[in-house]
Amino acid sequence: MRLPKAPVAGETVSGGVFDPGPGGKGSNQAIAAARLGAEVALLTAVGDDDFGRAARELWRAEGVDAGQVVTAQAPTMVGFILVEPSGENRIAIAPGALDALDAAAVEGFRAEIAAADLLVVSMEIPEAAVVAALRTGRETGTRTVLNPAPARPLPDDCWPLIDVIMPNQTEAPVLLGLTDGHGLGDEDLVRALRERTGGAAILTRGGAGALIAEDSGLTHVPPHPAGTVVDTTGAGDSFTAALAVALAEGRPLKEAAAFAAAAGAHTVTIAGVVPALPTRDQLAARMGNTS
Template identity: 80%
Template structure:
């Protein structure tokens, strides 16, 4: 079972502060928490922990953050031989979190802006040998399209996690076998106004019709909806008694979905497995620490309410 991932890596520099500073103000008393991030890297690690052979394409800088990323992937068993070392620094996100949970985030993409179609071309053999290709959108549009196009040309099943969301070019829809937005992302990728008023079933049908393949609409505590040519199916949520941190739920869901599809499960079974992984993840603080191993997830499924 092999998964190819094309997406992002970045260092997340989080500061928990008593309050956000006003212009020109310095606020003391913060707590600093650095850690690895980026949707592509998270999804690759999540899939590897669930037992897949994983190859990752992203871009990092020739700096301490980039070296830390390569060491992380080595420890997690993620194949990073094709990861690009760019001229710019590794992507960094600065996250300021107030006691209420309100956050302010700024991102410097850095080396990720250098991830282009040529880099994807060098990754073509990995895509061709994979059972499933997972692509997310914290990378340049050219790289997203090149990855999806390569997947279609070589016959590898393509999963697009359209996050962070932006409208998709018309030519990209036919390259997607499974698209996996949340409710907010679905409206954005469809180019709908915020006040569109469509219900979730209408959204997931519209996504499926655009791709001609399948759509999985994730809805947090409400589970997920699947649309394929035969209709719309509800995937019930896994109930969680204590939600600690929802940050990594989407990445965990997409990693588990790809693994289950690569194992030959149908889409409904795969989405049920993915929903369990996402639910497990929200019970643990942080993203990478919360991504379950196969044994952890199997045990949790067996004891979940």
């Protein structure tokens, strides 16, 4: 819902415009990666309801392999997104069917993980499924990327299973178990994340670009010009998917992050999520025109 402003506690704000549409971080990222040319297999869970059936039809239309998607007894996940005129958003989620995902469901997805160039895991699914997926990636030799959203502290045995972790500025302190007012700057945060994983860390910073921490040191990735910001919903998913596609193509992390920044910049200029996810041609056109 697009609103003149987000309500505060006890306040009712009128004048909203409602626009229903598909979402979910894993689904968004799968569709975005497919639009950029990747072969994508998705593991998630939906309910036996209209939303679940619509999701399966969407994945079919977008070329996403959803053959392993679980049908649960609970309703399909829904999210409520409030978008202000600035494009900033607030999101509340009812996980529903996603809570049915567990380690056993991930084990059924082992062959797909083993065959993949890259495994991307987001955290709208239960912790047991997150850890099982990352461990399966490590066991099968598939490079792992964790998009830690919504953020929550990670169990200690999970960190070494991550090759690339990519939180934003709000999520990073939560992952590290830090309290408000922790006093760490962005460079300290991204270094701490890299030290925990032993791999690489990317801290996304919105209009300030991104920071990458690798064994070789820190790299700043400048923001890609976006023009008029309409809706920031889905920008993180677009960034994640584009980064994954570029890494799967063998690009170095800095180049992949620049590609991802362009994808995120495209997404914020269009209302909604799925309509805003770029195709390969759209992204190429944007990267050729940075003015």
